[in-house]
Amino acid sequence: MSLLTVGTVAFDSIETPFGKADRVVGGACTYISIAASYFTKDINLVSVVGDDFPEAELKYMKKRGINLEGLDVKKGEKSFFWAGKYHDNMNQRDTLATELNVLADFNPKLPESYKNSKYLMLGNLTPEVQLKVIKQMKKRPKLIVLDTMNFWMDIAMPALKKVIKHVDVITINDEEARQLSGEYSLVKAAKVIQKMGPKYLVIKKGEHGALLFSGEKMFYAPALPLAEVFDPTGAGDTFAGGFIGYIAKTGNISFENMKRAVIYGSAMASFCVEEFSIGRLKKLNARTINARVKKFSSLVNFNMKNK
Amino acid sequence: MSLLTVGTVAFDSIETPFGKADRVVGGACTYISIAASYFTKDINLVSVVGDDFPEAELKYMKKRGINLEGLDVKKGEKSFFWAGKYHDNMNQRDTLATELNVLADFNPKLPESYKNSKYLMLGNLTPEVQLKVIKQMKKRPKLIVLDTMNFWMDIAMPALKKVIKHVDVITINDEEARQLSGEYSLVKAAKVIQKMGPKYLVIKKGEHGALLFSGEKMFYAPALPLAEVFDPTGAGDTFAGGFIGYIAKTGNISFENMKRAVIYGSAMASFCVEEFSIGRLKKLNARTINARVKKFSSLVNFNMKNK
Numbered sequence: 111m112s113l114l115t116v117g118t119v120a121f122d123s124i125e126t127p128f129g130k131a132d133r134v135v136g137g138a139c140t141y142i143s144i145a146a147s148y149f150t151k152d153i154n155l156v157s158v159v160g161d162d163f164p165e166a167e168l169k170y171m172k173k174r175g176i177n178l179e180g181l182d183v184k185k186g187e188k189s190f191f192w193a194g195k196y197h198d199n200m201n202q203r204d205t206l207a208t209e210l211n212v213l214a215d216f217n218p219k220l221p222e223s224y225k226n227s228k229y230l231m232l233g234n235l236t237p238e239v240q241l242k243v244i245k246q247m248k249k250r251p252k253l254i255v256l257d258t259m260n261f262w263m264d265i266a267m268p269a270l271k272k273v274i275k276h277v278d279v280i281t282i283n284d285e286e287a288r289q290l291s292g293e294y295s296l297v298k299a300a301k302v303i304q305k306m307g308p309k310y311l312v313i314k315k316g317e318h319g320a321l322l323f324s325g326e327k328m329f330y331a332p333a334l335p336l337a338e339v340f341d342p343t344g345a346g347d348t349f350a351g352g353f354i355g356y357i358a359k360t361g362n363i364s365f366e367n368m369k370r371a372v373i374y375g376s377a378m379a380s381f382c383v384e385e386f387s388i389g390r391l392k393k394l395n396a397r398t399i400n401a402r403v404k405k406f407s408s409l410v411n412f413n414m415k416n417k
Numbered sequence: 418m419s420l421l422t423v424g425t426v427a428f429d430s431i432e433t434p435f436g437k438a439d440r441v442v443g444g445a446c447t448y449i450s451i452a453a454s455y456f457t458k459d460i461n462l463v464s465v466v467g468d469d470f471p472e473a474e475l476k477y478m479k480k481r482g483i484n485l486e487g488l489d490v491k492k493g494e495k496s497f498f499w500a501g502k503y504h505d506n507m508n509q510r511d512t513l514a515t516e517l518n519v520l521a522d523f524n525p526k527l528p529e530s531y532k533n534s535k536y537l538m539l540g541n542l543t544p545e546v547q548l549k550v551i552k553q554m555k556k557r558p559k560l561i562v563l564d565t566m567n568f569w570m571d572i573a574m575p576a577l578k579k580v581i582k583h584v585d586v587i588t589i590n591d592e593e594a595r596q597l598s599g600e601y602s603l604v605k606a607a608k609v610i611q612k613m614g615p616k617y618l619v620i621k622k623g624e625h626g627a628l629l630f631s632g633e634k635m636f637y638a639p640a641l642p643l644a645e646v647f648d649p650t651g652a653g654d655t656f657a658g659g660f661i662g663y664i665a666k667t668g669n670i671s672f673e674n675m676k677r678a679v680i681y682g683s684a685m686a687s688f689c690v691e692e693f694s695i696g697r698l699k700k701l702n703a704r705t706i707n708a709r710v711k712k713f714s715s716l717v718n719f720n721m722k723n724k
Contacts, residue, residue, distance in 0.1 A: 199601060294506060297644040318625035321642060330716045332637040335628060337604040369719040409637045410717040412676040414710065
């Protein structure tokens with residue numbers, strides 16, 4: 111069923127202990143849409159780029175069933191650019207450059223055909239812009255998922271809290287859950303955040319997996335321990351894309367199905383980190399994805415009966 | 418089946434954001450033995466205390482089926498004492514005092530009746546003392562588990578590597594696995610450590626759960642997200658006690674059974690942190706333990722079929 115994805119489509123320059131990638135394709139909405147495209151073909155993308163963004167990459171996205179009618183290509187302008195360098199442990203990174211370019215005055219206007227999308231995935235972006243998208247929908251989507259980060263908590267907490275009121279699921283990392291709630295315990299943080307609006311909370315813990323909370327219910331998805339994490343950029347967005355893609359595919363927003371969506375999201379993220387940019391994501395198929403999901407199953411599966 | 422437990426029996430003074438506990442019962446072997454006593458009643462303890470150690474606590478341990486023939490009570494001397502203060506996040510602590518006292522020249526001599534124990538749990542202690550215990554066994558135990566910490570890696574790595582050669586299972590935390598192996602990736606670290614001797618490696622990640630490795634096999638046990646972690650002291654030892662206790666009870670050292678043992682160890686550790694010292698551990702029974710294990714099951718359980 112139709113999925114509206116909103117966020118950045120951009121360039122990244124990345125340095126990890128394993129190598130360098132210069133001005134490769136990045137952006138939350140890129141990762142989200144490509145990951146989701148392995149589950150559903152009815153994806154409506156909203157974003158903005160300059161005319162420096164490679165035509166071949168846009169063609170690739172279209173080929174994957176991503177509708178680019180809502181992609182604003184600004185003539186004579188440059189795409190959003192981020193440069194970062196990861197520390198040896200890959201858990202920390204320094205931002206070396208952020209050039210907003212076309213993002214500076216991004217004011218999304220949804221094409222008419224987008225306004226009835228059944229699922230809405232708001233990638234990491236200014237909370238004001240996220241809210242503007244929600245307000246343009248003709249019908250309240252069946253599920254609205256919002257991803258955000260500490261940056262917006264630091265500089266735009268009131269606006270963030272305003273948009274959070276309107277969403278069903280929020281995905282953030284553990285430090286962000288603590289910052290947003292003011293509670294150190296994630297169990298307590300989950301309660302506080304659910305009171306802000308979202309019925310569901312996904313806490314992404316990187317190499318330590320992900321937690322799904324709703325009311326008194328709790329689900330823990332592991333991360334797949336990997337021999338090599340080549341580049342973590344986009345892993346959280348890819349998780350979100352796999353998560354909402356699986357939900358859009360199945361049309362089921364029960365807690366039980368969200369557990370499966372968290373596992374699919376984790377599986378997609380585990381691919382993302384294996385190469386720079388969307389390199390690994392481009393080479394997947396249903397068979398490789400299902401094989402990866404099976405690894406998650408066997409990783410946590412135990413039978414309490416001693417046979 | 419008989420289980421030999423070795424380690425400290427001691428006093429701790431602890432300060433956490435929730436309160437203070439002054440000279441309460443602590444020590445690796447105390448936590449290990451009491452946790453294991455919920456699974457097996459044939460426990461042989463080896464340790465040393467001064468005559469300041471409360472008789473009532475020793476009586477309690479005996480009542481729980483812990484054989485204290487191997488506990489050396491030194492007249493006129495003082496028990497090992499540790500004082501520490503936890504940071505607000507509970508993940509870090511500062512050591513305020515360490516008084517070795519009777520531990521300074523601890524030279525364990527196993528009672529004859531201990532030397533055929535089927536299972537051996539070496540709690541965190543000088544590697545030389547751990548090796549001395551192994552050497553005194555008449556028959557090689559069916560399973561030897563060793564717990565250690567970064568302190569010994571810093572000051573006694575060669576001795577530690579020597580004792581590690583003789584054990585089947587080693588339990589350490591993630592930072593220690595990295596230090597011991599020189600590898601940041603835990604998957605790679607596990608391979609390196611297994612080459613040092615132990616066929617099994619348990620990496621304890623505190624609030625992020627535990628990983629069990631053996632050859633190409635991998636198992637991820639979550640930690641139960643708790644609203645309150647009152648005092649983490651002894652959680653790792655309690656984990657080890659639950660783990661080895663379950664194995665001694667079942668007599669099964671297959672990977673499948675070790676997965677269950679990791680879950681029981683995690684469940685016991687989740688109780689330990691709920692009160693100071695052995696407060697919570699004293700109040701358990703089979704029913705409360707099994708109810709907690711069920712929580713672990715439901716926390717990670719998912720069915721990939723969308724019904």
